[in-house]
Amino acid sequence: MTATDTRAREARREVARPVRGRVHRSPLLWLATLLLLSFAAVWIYPFVWVLSASVKGQLEVFTAGLSLLPEAFVWENYSRAWVDGNFGTYLLNTILVTAFTVAIVVIRCAMAGYVLARYSFLGRKFVVGVLVGTLFVPAGYTIIPVVELTQRLGLLNSLTGVVVALAGGGHVAAVLLYMGYFRGIPRELEEAAVIDGAGFFTVFFRVMLPLAGPVTATVVVLTFLATWNAFLLPLVFTFSNPELRTLAVGMQAFVGENSVDWPGMAAAATLSLLPIVALFLFLQRYFFEGIAGAVKS
Incomplete structure (x- = not known):
């Protein structure tokens, strides 16, 4: 194999090799991503709040406001819903x-x-x-x-x-x-x-x-x-x-x-x-x- 063939093969490898570097994204794309994530958070929040309220006490549901983390997990709510609520x-x-x-x-x-x-x-x-x-x-x-x-x-x-x-x-x-x-x-x-x-x-x-x-x-x-x-x-x-x-x-x-x-x-x-x-x-x-x-x- 001649030197020319070797250089040509190396050149083809360089062309075929994927470019590894930071992908530049436009500011509008980042802004749209943040906006969609905000809408998603607003949309999902009520479901997450219901999940959080299911392990809270009766008074904590009102006193905790929009807080998602309960002070104490009340798992009896599920047993009450399953048994007492039929x-x-x-x-x-x-x-x-x-x-x-x-x-x-x-x-x-x-x-x-x-x-x-x-x-x-x-x-x-x-x-x-x-x-x-x-x-x-x-x-x-x-x-x-x-x-x-x-x-x-x-x-x-x-x-x-x-x-x-x-x-x-x-x-x-x-x-x-x-x-x-x-x-x-x-x-x-x-x-x-x-x-x-x-x-x-x-x-x-x-x-x-x-x-x-x-x-x-x-x-x-x-x-x-x-x-x-x-x-x-x-x-x-x-x-x-x-x-x-x-x-x-x-x-x-x-x-x-x-x-x-x-x-x-x-x-x-x-x-x-x-x-x-x-x-x-x-x-x-x-x-x-x-x-x-x-x-x-």
Whole structure:
């Protein structure tokens, strides 16, 4: 190897070698970072305060002000919320209601979005318009016919009635998400399955629905949040049977006639938030992929 080749090889190494030095960032970037961190701190602070209040005493909640560090950790608040507040039963009821509601909503909205995205039929645009129009109807306006219909079905004062009421709504956002995502999937996949003899349900459950995994994760998170935190419908459906209450309705157990057990309520709120945070951390990547895929389509 000649000296020229050696120098050329060393030069290529120098070019390929990454530049190690301080990366200069503009002052505007640092300012934007500090501004976003400030907004994040303001946004997160109430949740951190609830977590702190859950281990404080009744008087300290008021005397400590905005301080986050308690003088003494009162872990009995959690046992009082779990046992005295009957939150063990409420948690089981909420898990059952949420699980069945999410399953029904995913299947129903996925099939509706698939049909609206892939099939052309008379009145299709009208159906989509009606669905979008229902987004502007407050949920409280439909509570009376929902209760009346559920009572005629004999499902009032039961967890089944709560599931039917929560899962039987329009869930327009979920339908539109599936509709946008299915519209972007190549039709060749369906045609190949049809040529192999697959019917509608086979194509949907074995081809299309597995491909819509990111949207399904998004719908699961959104429906889980809405169902887990639902208050009005579970309150109406379990008003005469406290044993069927969900966590959101069970919070009222800490509100007395003359006082409110704030530390107990904070502990109960913390217990109810843990499953939501865990689910979002587990599905956050798919959640954002589903939103981006549906919007892009």
